[in-house]
Structure formats: structure tokens, C-alpha cells
Amino acid sequence: MLNEKYTTITAIHDAFDRKELSPVELTRDTLAAAKASKHNAYLTLLEDRAMEAAKRADQILAETGKVPRDRFPLLGIPLAIKDNLVIDGVRTTCASKMLENYIPPYTGTAVDRLEKAGAVFIGKTNMDEFAMGGSNENSAFGPVEHPTHPGYVPGGSSGGSATAVRANLCVAALGSDTGGSIRQPASYCGVVGLKPTYGRVSRYGLVAFASSLDQIGPFAKNVEDAATVLSVMGGHDPLDSTSSSRPLENFVAELKKPLDWKGLRVGIPKEYFIDGVDATVAKTVRAAIAWVEKQGAKLVDISLPNTPYAVSVYYIVAVSEASSNLARFDGVRFGVRPPDAMKVGDIADFYKKVRANFGPEVKRRIILGTFALSSGYYDAYFRKACQVRRLLKNDFDRAFKDCDVILGPIAPSTAFKHGEKAADPLKMYLNDILTIPCNLAGLPGMSLPCGKNEQGLPIGLQVIAPQFRDDLVLRVGHAIEKGYV
Amino acid sequence: MSNSGNPIEVNEALVRKVADLARLALTDAEVTLFSTQMKVTLGYVEQISKATIPEGTEPMYHPFDMATPMRDDTVVTPMTTADGKPKMIRSAPDTLYEGFKVPPIL
Numbered sequence: 001m002l003n004e005k006y007t008t009i010t011a012i013h014d015a016f017d018r019k020e021l022s023p024v025e026l027t028r029d030t031l032a033a034a035k036a037s038k039h040n041a042y043l044t045l046l047e048d049r050a051m052e053a054a055k056r057a058d059q060i061l062a063e064t065g066k067v068p069r070d071r072f073p074l075l076g077i078p079l080a081i082k083d084n085l086v087i088d089g090v091r092t093t094c095a096s097k098m099l100e101n102y103i104p105p106y107t108g109t110a111v112d113r114l115e116k117a118g119a120v121f122i123g124k125t126n127m128d129e130f131a132m133g134g135s136n137e138n139s140a141f142g143p144v145e146h147p148t149h150p151g152y153v154p155g156g157s158s159g160g161s162a163t164a165v166r167a168n169l170c171v172a173a174l175g176s177d178t179g180g181s182i183r184q185p186a187s188y189c190g191v192v193g194l195k196p197t198y199g200r201v202s203r204y205g206l207v208a209f210a211s212s213l214d215q216i217g218p219f220a221k222n223v224e225d226a227a228t229v230l231s232v233m234g235g236h237d238p239l240d241s242t243s244s245s246r247p248l249e250n251f252v253a254e255l256k257k258p259l260d261w262k263g264l265r266v267g268i269p270k271e272y273f274i275d276g277v278d279a280t281v282a283k284t285v286r287a288a289i290a291w292v293e294k295q296g297a298k299l300v301d302i303s304l305p306n307t308p309y310a311v312s313v314y315y316i317v318a319v320s321e322a323s324s325n326l327a328r329f330d331g332v333r334f335g336v337r338p339p340d341a342m343k344v345g346d347i348a349d350f351y352k353k354v355r356a357n358f359g360p361e362v363k364r365r366i367i368l369g370t371f372a373l374s375s376g377y378y379d380a381y382f383r384k385a386c387q388v389r390r391l392l393k394n395d396f397d398r399a400f401k402d403c404d405v406i407l408g409p410i411a412p413s414t415a416f417k418h419g420e421k422a423a424d425p426l427k428m429y430l431n432d433i434l435t436i437p438c439n440l441a442g443l444p445g446m447s448l449p450c451g452k453n454e455q456g457l458p459i460g461l462q463v464i465a466p467q468f469r470d471d472l473v474l475r476v477g478h479a480i481e482k483g484y485v
Numbered sequence: 486m487s488n489s490g491n492p493i494e495v496n497e498a499l500v501r502k503v504a505d506l507a508r509l510a511l512t513d514a515e516v517t518l519f520s521t522q523m524k525v526t527l528g529y530v531e532q533i534s535k536a537t538i539p540e541g542t543e544p545m546y547h548p549f550d551m552a553t554p555m556r557d558d559t560v561v562t563p564m565t566t567a568d569g570k571p572k573m574i575r576s577a578p579d580t581l582y583e584g585f586k587v588p589p590i591l
Contacts, residue, residue, distance in 0.1 A: 105564055105572035198548040212547045241554050242547075312530040323507060332585050337578035342588055350588040352510035354578075363509055364519060367500065368526060370507040379488040381530070386544030388536045393545060426525050442548025467548070 002029040013067045023057035023076025030078040034169040039145045041163040042123040053120040075118030080164040080173035083124040084207040095139035096129045098357040108205015110233040117232045125160030131209045138361045152415040155185030162189040165219045172220040180435025186447040187410035187460025198442035199244035202237030210321035213439040223478040227251035254471045259479040261296035267403030271307035278413045284451035284459045304395040314436045316385035323369030393441040410460035444470040495524040
């Protein structure tokens with residue numbers, strides 16, 4: 001199958017140039033693989049749309065001879081899109097019964113930019129319902145299977161995208177990361193996953209979970225492909241007032257600059273190697289860090305003392321924002337309206353009938369968020385959590401005076417088995433402790449595969465940099481990938 | 486705990502009250518399960534009360550201390566389908582006269 005032979009953007013474009021592969025051939029094989037797959041990674045396959053896009057790419061190639069990389073940096077590249085990103089006329093479910101039949105009337109900015117760059121969308125990927133979860137077991141349409149280890153979870157919430165990339169059911173994919181939902185599944189599945197700086201990618205067209213934390217980012221086979229996707233979809237968008245107007249770097253060009261290891265100060269936070277972190281994970285990550293030191297980088301011991309509060313802050317802030325954001329699913333503008341919903345005594349009854357379509361984890365979080373925002377508890381929970389959020393941000397600001405980047409693990413453990421944590425929400429929440437801080441502080445963070453445990457399950461190295469130093473995250477990750485991985 | 490510092494008791498009555506505020510209908514089994522789980526989760530998140538928060542620490546509601554950007558107040562064409570109908574209501578649960586059909590409230 002061609003999708004297994006040609007797996008990166010560079011390799012595919014080179015093959016297009018040599019005429020040994022065409023966009024239509026690659027798309028056909030990728031669609032066939034996605035259809036035959038038992039991973040449940042896709043919720044919707046876009047066969048017709050993908051073939052049309054591939055044919056357009058074939059035509060462009062016939063006219064230009066070689067891939068016009070400047071105009072179409074993603075020409076003929078099969079991509080997957082998480083099912084909380086809207087595409088005009090394409091069912092977008094957020095893996096929820098609530099949006100089972102929702103056909104959005106517009107295309108989100110990030111997705112639109114990818115399509116204009118020549119990308120071919122294979123389908124919409126499975127996820128935890130409304131991006132709430134870390135195992136992909138919360139999908140209303142069934143869990144996603146780990147790409148290499150049956151019986152294990154792929155991580156979440158963007159587990160379908162991570163699995164699709166690892167299993168060659170696409171070349172790269174989009175996910176969203178609110179508390180680790182790109183980086184953690186990337187780590188579990190052994191692919192690259194990048195959460196850009198908050199505001200670097202427009203959120204227009206991303207179904208909101210927690211608006212001050214959500215960010216769209218790429219999954220890819222390598223750092224260069226992630227840089228290509230970010231370069232295409234990033235940058236200011238008048239349709240998202242929180243998108244940054246800072247000029248967007250050409251991240252691919254940035255990767256070509258040699259990294260001055262000797263001038264690089266690498267912070268190692270002691271709080272990221274606490275007792276709860278699995279010994280093999282810690283050892284593997286430390287081995288990668290030792291290699292970085294061997295290249296000449298200066299290791300700096302740093303402290304992020306408020307890290308132990310990160311999960312608490314997140315599970316107040318994120319659920320509060322979610323309880324507010326998900327109020328829009330009212331059965332009038334959005335949502336499924338049950339047949340008997342109009343026969344009600346009052347409006348509250350109507351809403352309750354409609355909102356019965358939410359799954360258990362979504363209900364749990366709406367209840368927690370509504371509680372945290374309610375009269376009598378707001379100051380003790382929401383306001384205080386936001387104060388501690390500032391302390392967490394201050395920790396990073398202080399640390400980045402002594403170092404340029406931070407390295408550490410992504411998650412305390414490797415992928416776990418289906419059902420292992422499903423009955424204990426808090427246990428699942430605590431698994432996010434090392435990814436949440438980036439979201440709370442708005443920082444860029446990336447997961448880079450750096451080894452495997454005894455069972456062969458992948459382990460991710462986390463690279464974190466100050467806000468808007470996505471270039472540094474990518475350059476350091478790229479250098480480690482080239483020399484170490 | 487509450488704003489006044491009093492400990493709160495997470496029980497089924499509290500879960501029912503909050504679910505009502507959130508317009509969620511829960512089954513009895515869900516109320517029992519959620520109240521147990523909420524007790525555990527709130528018991529954990531209450532550790533933020535142990536954080537040392539210096540006097541005058543402003544709450545951080547957003548990653549950037551940015552002001553809301555303003556744009557010109559210009560009329561734009563609404564999204565319409567090929568036959569000129571408003572696109573925004575295309576996927577509404579129910580429509581009437583090219584508008585959202587709302588439930589009766591009287």
C-alpha cells in the first residue's frame with residue numbers, strides 16, 4: 001500500500017516530482033486503508049471530497065510538472081481533521097449524540113487554510129466527547145483502539161487523530177489541546193504532537209470547550225511536517241479576536257538553521273520527575289536529556305513550585321468555561337431535539353430533554369463547572385483558581401530567566417489498558433498534571449517520541465518554550481529527532 | 486468550601502440543585518454516582534486553598550493580558566445557501582419561516 005510506503009510530506013512531494021506517485025493514487029490507498037482499519041479512528045470518511053481534491057492536485061501537478069511548494073505546501077497530502085473542527089457541509093459531531101446530525105454552515109480558518117494549500121481531507125477523527133477525556137473512551141461512537149497495541153487506549157482527547165497518523169491512515173492530522181489533548185495521545189501513540197502558543201492558530205471553527213485554554217495543533221510523523229502544517233494554518237485571523245497579530249515565522253525555514261547547542265540553556269523542572277512518574281518513563285526521558293547535555297547544552301535545575309496545584313486549577317477553570325460554552329446546546333440553535341421535546345410544561349423541561357443527549361463525562365464537567373461558578377462558591381473556587389493560575393504562569397516567567405527551553409515527560413505513564421481508569425474520574429484527571437501547565441500559561445509544547453517501555457509502548461519527551469517561541473520548540477525537537485531518536 | 490470559608494457537604498441534594506441550574510436531567514443512579522465522584526474531585530481540588538497567594542494577586546482569566554480588539558462597525562453579508570436562504574439555520578433542530586423554531590413558553 002502506497003500510504004505505508006510514503007509517510008511524510010517531503011517524501012511524498014519528492015515522489016510526486018519524480019512521477020512515481022500521484023495524489024489520486026495516494027489518496028485512493030489511504031482511503032482504502034482507513035476503510036479497512038479496525039481502530040475506529042474515523043467517525044466520517046470524506047471519500048468523494050478527498051478524491052475531488054486529489055484530482056485537483058493531479059491537475060496542478062500536470063500543469064506545473066513539479067510540486068509548487070511555495071503556493072501549495074500541502075499539495076495532495078492526505079490529512080485527518082478532529083471532529084470538533086467544522087467544515088462547511090460536513091457532519092461535525094464532537095463525538096456526541098448531541099451533534100449527531102450537525103452539518104455546519106462554514107469552514108473553520110485553520111482547516112480552510114490547509115485546504116487552500118492543497119491538502120486532501122480523508123475524514124473526521126474520533127475523540128472524547130467535546131474533547132473531554134484523556135483516553136478516547138468517552139466517545140459516543142465507541143472508543144479508539146491503540147494503533148500498535150490492541151487493548152490499550154490511544155490517549156485523548158484527540159486519540160483518533162493520533163491513531164490515524166501512527167497507523168498511516170493519513171500523513172498528518174489536526175487535533176485540539178485544552179489540557180494535553182494533542183501531546184498526550186501523541187506520546188501514547190509515538191508520533192509528534194504540537195500545541196502551539198495560545199493565539200498562534202485561529203480558533204474560528206473549533207467547537208469551544210474552554211476558550212482560554214483551547215488551541216488547535218498538528219500531529220505528524222516528524223517535526224518538519226508539524227512545522228509545515230503550523231506554517232500553513234497559523235497567523236492572525238480577524239474572525240478570532242484572540243488570535244495573535246504577531247507575524248508568523250516560516251517554521252520550516254527555521255528548522256534549516258543549525259541549532260547552537262552550546263548556547264542553549266535547558267531547564268529541568270524537579271516537579272516533573274515526582275514519585276508518581278513511572279520509573280521507565282523518567283529513565284527514558286532522562287536519557288534523552290543526557291544526550292542533549294552531551295551535545296553541549298547547559299542543563300539548569302529549575303523549580304515550578306505551583307505544579308502540584310495545576311490539576312486543581314484546571315479542573316475548576318476548564319469545567320467552568322465548559323459549563324458556559326456548552327449552554328449553547330439548547331435544542332434551538334444546536335443539538336438534537338427529541339420528538340416529545342415540544343410537549344413540555346415549561347422551558348426548563350425542554351432544555352432537560354434536549355440536554356439528555358450529553359454523555360456522562362460531559363454532564364459531570366458541566367455540573368462541576370456550574371457549581372464552581374454558582375453564587376456562594378465563586379470566590380472560593382473560580383476566582384481562587386484563577387489567582388493560582390497566575391502563580392503558575394509566574395513560575396514559568398521566572399524559570400525562563402534561567403533557561404531557554406524546558407524538557408520533561410509528557411505523561412506520568414505510557415498508554416494504559418481500556419477500562420483501567422474509566423471508573424475513576426480523578427485518577428484520569430491526575431494523568432494530565434504534566435501537560436496542563438502549558439495550557440494554563442498559554443505556552444507552546446510538543447511531544448516528541450524518545451523511546452519505548454518494556455512492552456514497546458511509546459514514551460514522549462515534552463519540549464516547552466516561552467509564549468510565541470514555537471520556533472524554538474520545533475528547532476530543539478527537530479535537532480533531537482535528527483540526532484537522538 | 487464556600488466563599489465564607491465554611492466546609493460544604495457534597496450530597497445528592499446539592500448535585501440535584503446544581504444539575505437543575507445547568508438544565509440537566511439526571512437519573513437517580515447518575516445522582517448517586519455523580520455525588521460520590523464530585524465529593525472526591527472537590528476534595529482534591531480544594532487543595533488550592535493551601536496555595537500561598539500573595540496579597541494583591543490578580544486572577545488570571547486569560548493567557549494574555551489583552552484588551553478586546555475593536556473592529557469597524559460594518560455590515561457584512563450573511564452566509565446564505567445557493568437558493569438564498571440563511572445558512573446559519575440550515576442545521577438547526579427545527580425551523581419556521583427561515584428562523585429558529587423555539588418551544589412554547591406560555
